[in-house]
Amino acid sequence: MPRALLSVWNWLERNLIGLLAIAALALATYQMIARYLMPSLSTAWTGEVVIYLIVWAVFVAASLLVHEDAHIRADLVLRLLPAKSQRPIEIFNIVVALVFCLVLAYFGVLAALDSWQMDERSITALRFPMWVYYAALPAGFALMALRYIRRLFLYLLRYDAQTMSVHSGRES
Structure with missing residues (x-):
């Protein structure tokens, strides 16, 4: 993937996460101020929208965490191995994570489609x-x-044991 495209992708994700978080914070702040200082301006739906914004921000942030290799994982055994021996284990881990993501994406699409077809709405x-x-x-x-x-x-x-092992941090 060209570096320029990757930079745009990272920029879009970071900014989307930031915008979602700012919107959630602004709505939560408004709701708090309205509830205690101006009860007539308080709305019943802001808490729900804040939750939706945070959920979207978390799922987008999960992608950025994959890029930054920042997801929590058990790598104690991997750290004990020399850098060159880590490659096959990392490939296996990536394949397992990829399959997991694809399965959850598939079932998530089914759930969203079911909800759309049934015109499911919040209460x-x-x-x-x-x-x-x-x-x-x-x-x-x-x-x-x-x-x-x-x-x-x-x-x-493009495996490089010097830059892509758990001893070195994240991949480029």
């Missing part, structure tokens, strides 16, 4: 379509799967 006054909420799962896991595919190609085609 609050907002009556928000639930498929938008459910779509965060397949979107996040699809983004993670794309990151794992990229990482798999790096480990298969």
Whole structure:
């Protein structure tokens, strides 16, 4: 993947996460101020929207964490191995993570489609379509799967033990 495209992807994810977090914070702050200082301006739906924004931000952030190799993982045994011996284990880990992401993305799509077809809506006054909420799962896991595919190609085609082992940090 060209570095320029990767930079744009990273920039888009970071900024989307930031915008979602700022929107959630602004709505939560508004709701808190309105509830205690101006009860007539308080709305019943802001808490629900804050949750939706945070859920979307978390699933998008999961993709960025894959890129930065920042997901929590058990690598005690891997750290004991020499850098060159880590490659096949890392490839196996990537394949397992990729399959996991693809399975969850698939079932997330099914859940979102079911919700859309049934016109499922939240029970609050907002009556928000639930498929938008459910779509965060397949979107996040699809983004993670794309990151794992990229990482798999790096480990298969451009592996460098000096820069890609657990001793060195993240891949480029």
